[in-house]
Amino acid sequence: MDHNTLLLFAGIGGLLLLASLIGRLLKWRAGPAPHAVIDNLNARINAWWVMVLVIGLAFVFGKLGVILLFYCVSFYALREFLTLTPTRRGDYPALVAAFYVALPVQYLLIAMDWYGLFSIFIPVYLFLLLPILASFGGDTTRFLERASKVQWGLMIAVYCLSSVPALMTLDIPGFEGRNLLLIAWLILVVQISDVLQYVCGKLFGKRKVAPRLSPSKTLEGLLGGVALATLIGATLFWITPFTFWQAALMALTVNVMGFFGGLVMSAIKRDRGVKDWGHMIEGHGGMLDRMDSVCFAAPVFFHFVRYWWA
């Protein structure tokens, strides 16, 4: 890892240390009785330590590490998505193709740097192949709905998320060998935006911004969180190929996309009658609860960087 990466992780470690201290302090002030918000806050902070450690470990192994990490993230996200969206017996071949073909092939294509194929593999080839496979089952009940579910799951959990490791394939003049930092910047900005929206919402939140889709999101949280995260993204311009103002605009873009991603994924959850996608990350819910904003931000970020910088 180069100097900047170490510096970045040291900064994140310091931030988490501060968060852990504040969390413990709040818990100490509130007394030993269980307190839903504070206990959840501490669970979230603890989970952040684990997530940062896992990402750091992946970074040690460079491109391959990041590809493997996101392969796993995609797998867990896809399984949560398809668990919550019921399919029928006839969808079995399509689901096998999703888990055992589409997922590994997409990441293999990224490892091979094959932009021409990984950018259209799922949106074109799988889009056509999955309903063909489903048609073999001979079951017409809710056919379009079932075909859409599998396609949507693949797009969100595999295609969109794989845009993050795909950043490793970009050749950015003057930024050679430092693409990992671009990934670190993207994840940091999107996730810190989520965290700051949560914090600003808890501190100042009054007006609900989408009460039907996501009752916990407030206007104050949204504005405060996005503004602060954009500022952080801009001040970190020195680890990216962007200038200060370019970094600010990029950060604003991914933060807005991330916010809408959270909203859309929340709408799906409400429709299915659940609060969380899963239970694998203590305090946060499932993998998709943590990655919903990244799903929407990453593809746009990837294509913007590719179009203007690579």
Added chain:
Amino acid sequence: MLAALTAFGITSVARLITGARALWLGCTPQPVQRLYYANHSSHGDFVLIWASLPQELRRHTRPVAGADYWQKPGIRQFLINRVFNGVLIDRQHSEAQSDPLQPIHAALEQGDSLIFFPEGTRNLGDEPLLAFKSGLFHLASAHPEVELIPVWIANLNRVMPKGRALPLPLLCTLSFGEPLQRLPDDSKHAFLERARLALLALAPKES
């Protein structure tokens, strides 16, 4: 040794593929004699219940399975006898005068807990739960001291559809409900319907 290793392997794989999340909604995992009765849609059903029990309970909890499927020499026989310590019943009633539930009565008298599928066969249709066979009623009447725990297994029919070799890695949830109340003047029909509704109440709502 081989049996213990196989048991460890099977429970690990089952948990890895399905996430096997146990929700103890109406009871807690305790070492009391119980009959867990569940919906049945896949050969993996009892494995998943078995895998989601704490180890000390697992040792005394035996699946009830059909002899016609499991009593074949080789790997199946090894699994059901040595690994799962299953109670095999003759579903075909080959000898008309004998009670097919006899091995189950014997196991309950020994103090073992059981995993039992009251539908009698795998449910492969669209109906969430088939009508119960009378077996559960006879067992409940003969052993009033045994707790009857409904267990709803969600999603396993999608993980392992009938006739497919490759399991799908979808998440499964097991909901353990409250022990079924015994009413002194229950008729067979009323009891079975009550037991069936108690199990169905644990199923996730479909929209």
